[in-house]
Amino acid sequence: MKNKIVTHFYVKDAKKDRNGEAPIYLRxxxxxxxxxxxxxxxxxxxxWDKSSERVAGRSEPARVINASLNNLVGKVEKYFSNxxxxxxxxxxxxxxxxxxxKGFFIGQSFDIKKFLASRNSxxxx
Numbered sequence: 324m325k326n327k328i329v330t331h332f333y334v335k336d337a338k339k340d341r342n343g344e345a346p347i348y349l350r351x352x353x354x355x356x357x358x359x360x361x362x363x364x365x366x367x368x369x370x371w372d373k374s375s376e377r378v379a380g381r382s383e384p385a386r387v388i389n390a391s392l393n394n395l396v397g398k399v400e401k402y403f404s405n406x407x408x409x410x411x412x413x414x415x416x417x418x419x420x421x422x423x424x425k426g427f428f429i430g431q432s433f434d435i436k437k438f439l440a441s442r443n444s445x446x447x448x
Contacts, residue, residue, distance in 0.1 A: 326413045328353050328403045330396055332376040334368045343367055347388070349395060353403070353415040360419055362395060364388050398422060 329352040339345045344365040351358055366388060370379050377392060378385040402421040406413045 326354055326403070326407050328399070328413075328418075330399055332362070332392055333373075334366065334371045336368055339368070340365065347371075347392070349392075349399075351399060351415055351418055353413050353418060356415045358415040358419050360422060362392060364391060395422075 331350045331352075333348055333350065334345045335348050336345050345368050347362045347364045347366060348359050349362055351360070366378055370385065371377075372379040377389045399418060399422065402418050403413065406417055
Protein backbone atom coordinates (compact mmCIF):
# COMPACT_ATOMS: atom_id res chain seq x y z
CA MET A 324 0.00 0.00 0.00
CA LYS A 325 1.40 3.39 -1.01
CA ASN A 326 1.28 5.99 1.77
CA LYS A 327 1.78 9.71 1.20
CA ILE A 328 2.81 12.40 3.68
CA VAL A 329 2.95 16.19 3.32
CA THR A 330 4.18 18.65 5.97
CA HIS A 331 3.72 22.41 6.21
CA PHE A 332 4.75 24.97 8.82
CA TYR A 333 2.69 28.10 9.32
CA VAL A 334 2.22 30.92 11.82
CA LYS A 335 -1.16 31.14 13.53
CA ASP A 336 -1.72 34.92 13.52
CA ALA A 337 -5.02 34.60 15.38
CA LYS A 338 -3.15 33.43 18.50
CA LYS A 339 -0.75 36.38 18.89
CA ASP A 340 0.33 37.11 22.44
CA ARG A 341 0.86 40.52 24.11
CA ASN A 342 4.33 40.77 22.60
CA GLY A 343 2.94 40.34 19.09
CA GLU A 344 4.39 36.85 18.74
CA ALA A 345 2.36 34.04 17.23
CA PRO A 346 2.86 30.27 17.54
CA ILE A 347 4.35 28.21 14.73
CA TYR A 348 2.29 25.13 13.86
CA LEU A 349 3.09 22.02 11.89
CA ARG A 350 0.34 20.65 9.65
CA UNK A 351 0.78 16.99 8.75
CA UNK A 352 -1.29 15.33 6.04
CA UNK A 353 -1.10 11.56 5.73
CA UNK A 354 -3.14 9.92 2.97
CA UNK A 355 -5.47 12.95 2.87
CA UNK A 356 -6.04 12.96 6.64
CA UNK A 357 -4.88 16.23 8.23
CA UNK A 358 -3.78 17.22 11.75
CA UNK A 359 -2.00 20.17 13.31
CA UNK A 360 0.42 20.33 16.20
CA UNK A 361 2.13 23.23 17.91
CA UNK A 362 5.91 23.39 17.58
CA UNK A 363 6.14 25.21 20.94
CA UNK A 364 7.92 28.05 19.12
CA UNK A 365 6.71 31.64 18.69
CA UNK A 366 7.83 34.46 16.43
CA UNK A 367 6.74 37.86 15.26
CA UNK A 368 4.78 37.08 12.06
CA UNK A 369 6.72 39.84 10.25
CA UNK A 370 9.78 37.57 10.32
CA TRP A 371 8.01 34.52 8.85
CA ASP A 372 8.81 33.61 5.25
CA LYS A 373 5.70 31.88 3.91
CA SER A 374 7.39 30.51 0.80
CA SER A 375 10.20 28.74 2.66
CA GLU A 376 8.02 28.05 5.72
CA ARG A 377 10.88 29.18 7.96
CA VAL A 378 11.98 32.25 9.92
CA ALA A 379 13.61 34.78 7.61
CA GLY A 380 17.14 35.97 8.27
CA ARG A 381 20.35 34.65 9.71
CA SER A 382 20.11 35.92 13.27
CA GLU A 383 20.82 33.52 16.10
CA PRO A 384 17.12 33.24 17.10
CA ALA A 385 16.14 32.57 13.46
CA ARG A 386 18.78 29.86 13.13
CA VAL A 387 17.73 28.22 16.41
CA ILE A 388 14.05 28.15 15.47
CA ASN A 389 14.77 26.94 11.92
CA ALA A 390 17.03 24.19 13.24
CA SER A 391 14.24 23.13 15.60
CA LEU A 392 11.74 23.04 12.71
CA ASN A 393 14.16 21.01 10.56
CA ASN A 394 14.65 18.59 13.45
CA LEU A 395 10.88 18.22 13.82
CA VAL A 396 10.42 17.44 10.11
CA GLY A 397 13.23 14.89 10.40
CA LYS A 398 11.39 13.16 13.25
CA VAL A 399 8.14 13.12 11.27
CA GLU A 400 9.89 11.59 8.26
CA LYS A 401 11.63 9.01 10.46
CA TYR A 402 8.39 7.96 12.15
CA PHE A 403 6.61 7.83 8.80
CA SER A 404 9.36 5.69 7.25
CA ASN A 405 9.36 3.29 10.20
CA UNK A 406 5.61 2.85 9.92
CA UNK A 407 5.60 2.71 6.11
CA UNK A 408 8.00 -0.26 6.10
CA UNK A 409 5.15 -2.44 7.35
CA UNK A 410 3.30 -1.69 4.09
CA UNK A 411 0.05 -0.89 5.92
CA UNK A 412 -2.20 2.16 5.88
CA UNK A 413 -0.78 4.88 8.13
CA UNK A 414 -2.90 7.31 10.15
CA UNK A 415 -1.89 10.89 10.90
CA UNK A 416 -2.77 10.08 14.52
CA UNK A 417 0.10 7.59 14.63
CA UNK A 418 2.57 10.30 13.61
CA UNK A 419 1.14 12.81 16.10
CA UNK A 420 1.25 10.21 18.88
CA UNK A 421 4.94 9.56 18.13
CA UNK A 422 5.71 13.28 18.23
CA UNK A 423 4.00 13.62 21.59
CA UNK A 424 5.84 10.59 22.95
CA LYS A 425 2.63 8.65 23.46
CA GLY A 426 2.63 6.58 20.39
CA PHE A 427 3.73 3.62 18.51
CA PHE A 428 7.23 2.31 18.04
CA ILE A 429 7.65 1.03 14.52
CA GLY A 430 3.96 0.33 14.21
CA GLN A 431 3.49 -1.40 17.55
CA SER A 432 1.47 -0.04 20.46
CA PHE A 433 3.47 1.48 23.27
CA ASP A 434 1.96 1.39 26.75
CA ILE A 435 3.40 4.30 28.73
CA LYS A 436 2.01 2.97 32.04
CA LYS A 437 3.78 -0.36 31.63
CA PHE A 438 6.98 1.42 30.65
CA LEU A 439 6.91 3.69 33.70
CA ALA A 440 5.99 0.80 36.01
CA SER A 441 8.91 -1.29 34.74
CA ARG A 442 11.22 1.68 35.02
CA ASN A 443 10.15 2.35 38.61
CA SER A 444 10.53 -1.31 39.57
CA UNK A 445 14.14 -1.25 38.33
CA UNK A 446 14.86 1.77 40.53
CA UNK A 447 13.66 -0.14 43.60
CA UNK A 448 15.98 -3.09 43.01
